[in-house]
Structure formats: C-alpha cells, structure tokens
Amino acid sequence: MSVDTAAIETVNQDFYTAIEAGDLDRMTEIWAEDSADEQVSCVHPGWSLLAGRSEVLRSWALIMANTTYIQFVLTDVSTTVLGDVAVLTCVENILTAGDEGESSFAAGKVVASNVYVRTPQGWRLWMHHGSPVLQGDDDEEDGELEH
Amino acid sequence: MSVDTAAIETVNQDFYTAIEAGDLDRMTEIWAEDSADEQVSCVHPGWSLLAGRSEVLRSWALIMANTTYIQFVLTDVSTTVLGDVAVLTCVENILTAGDEGESSFAAGKVVASNVYVRTPQGWRLWMHHGSPVLQGDDDEEDGELEH
Numbered sequence: 001m002s003v004d005t006a007a008i009e010t011v012n013q014d015f016y017t018a019i020e021a022g023d024l025d026r027m028t029e030i031w032a033e034d035s036a037d038e039q040v041s042c043v044h045p046g047w048s049l050l051a052g053r054s055e056v057l058r059s060w061a062l063i064m065a066n067t068t069y070i071q072f073v074l075t076d077v078s079t080t081v082l083g084d085v086a087v088l089t090c091v092e093n094i095l096t097a098g099d100e101g102e103s104s105f106a107a108g109k110v111v112a113s114n115v116y117v118r119t120p121q122g123w124r125l126w127m128h129h130g131s132p133v134l135q136g137d138d139d140e141e142d143g144e145l146e147h
Numbered sequence: 148m149s150v151d152t153a154a155i156e157t158v159n160q161d162f163y164t165a166i167e168a169g170d171l172d173r174m175t176e177i178w179a180e181d182s183a184d185e186q187v188s189c190v191h192p193g194w195s196l197l198a199g200r201s202e203v204l205r206s207w208a209l210i211m212a213n214t215t216y217i218q219f220v221l222t223d224v225s226t227t228v229l230g231d232v233a234v235l236t237c238v239e240n241i242l243t244a245g246d247e248g249e250s251s252f253a254a255g256k257v258v259a260s261n262v263y264v265r266t267p268q269g270w271r272l273w274m275h276h277g278s279p280v281l282q283g284d285d286d287e288e289d290g291e292l293e294h
Contacts, residue, residue: 038227041236041260046281049236049258051225078198080185080273082264085232087274089188089196111196113188113260113276115234126227127234129260131278134193 032124
C-alpha cells in the first residue's frame, strides 16, 4: 500500500466514523469545496442525487438527527489513485438500531464508490455514491454470470 | 462547455447507446484497461460491486443477452474534470420491455456516477455506479430536507 493509499483510506475511515459519531463538524471538513461551476455530489442508498456542498451537508445533518445508532464495518476496500484523484470502492456492512433499542437492530449491506481529490489540506471527498445490495449474495451473482 | 467536457459527454452517450444497441464490441472499447494492481469497477442497480474488466464485461454480455428492449433518456448530466479524471453524474430515465412486447413496458429511474480517465485513446470508463431511486421524487426529498 502506498503512502497515498494509506492516507486516502484513513480519510475514508474518518468519513464513516463521523457518521457513527454524528459528528457534522468532522463531516464538514471531509467534504471538498465546490468550485466555481462544479459541485460535490452524494447519493444515499435509494435516494436521488444531491449536488453541492450545502445540500449534501444538510442531508448528513438530517441523517445524523434521525439515527439512534449506526455502525459500519468496511470490507473489500479497494483504492485507485489517478493523479490527484482517488477512486475508492468498499462494502459498508451496517448495523443500525431504531428508537426501540436492541429490539430494533437491523443489518444491511451497501456498496459504495467514493471519489477523493488531493487538496492543499489533504485528500477530501468529492463524490459519495452508496447503493443498496438488493439481490442475493456474491456467490449467487457469480452463478448468474455463469462462471 | 469545454472541449474536454464535450468529449466526455460524447463517450458517456456512446456508453448508453451501446447498451441500447446490445453492442458489446463498443462497450469493450469504452471501458478502460485494468492496470497491474488496479481494476475498473461497475455497480448495476441493486447488485454488488463487480471489479476487473473481464467480470464487468461479462455482466454487460449477460444484461444484453437478457434485454429485449431498453431505451435511456439522460437528464441532469453534470461533468467535473479533475486533471486526467472526469466525474460525470446523470439520471438515467429508462424504458424497458420484456418478452411480451408492448404489454410489458416499464419505466424506471436510476442515478448514475461515472468516472472516466484520459488515455492516449481518449476518455475511457473507469467506474460506473448505478443505483435505483427508491423514494419519492425530488420535490418530496427537498421537502424532507426542510428547504
């Protein structure tokens, strides 16, 4: 793992830790700044696309305000550095709880593509796209692809 | 729109035209080559992540073989060029038909994030992530975000 890759994966872990902790300040630091005519983008599982820093951060504030407990275990983390851009894909194995506490724990799996850009302040998040895994597990998919 | 942006959006349109036409040869040209330890990635709506050129192209062959008719109308196309990388987001408004012809037409909406890389052969697709839009339309979402 290169130095770059380690730095990117550290920020990526910080991103999920910020969600777990409901830390909107840290989330605000992790996202890149919009430029004159280009905007960061975020797709939450099952949502339409959100564009622009203010809309994206507002969505995180909303999610954090409505989340009692959430825990991410990341697997299959894979990072590609292309100049000053990094494409990181991972699987978010999610454990959540609703207002009813332990009786309402639920587990889910989301596949995420995260794009980071190199800035003077370090790697910042330019795009997050998470989507629900609706069909069976990987083995079934492999079967469909007729290995 | 810069020259670069126009070139990227042309390749992006070619990508969807290739799906519509069931043109696996064109699809093969559009995807970038894997490098030594880095692989292209593709997430179809509701699927797990596919990594590597051969797995990704096999999935497209499977989808093409099982698609009677599909038409894409792209909206909200937005392209950011970051050095030799471009992040393009768009909404895929999809019309499909099953084996029963007109009686089985269905419409759907998918949000897509596509990452292209600049190569000596032009812009090539490095990552495609498409996800189903499960909740209400944009206006409802805006309402939830308490505009």
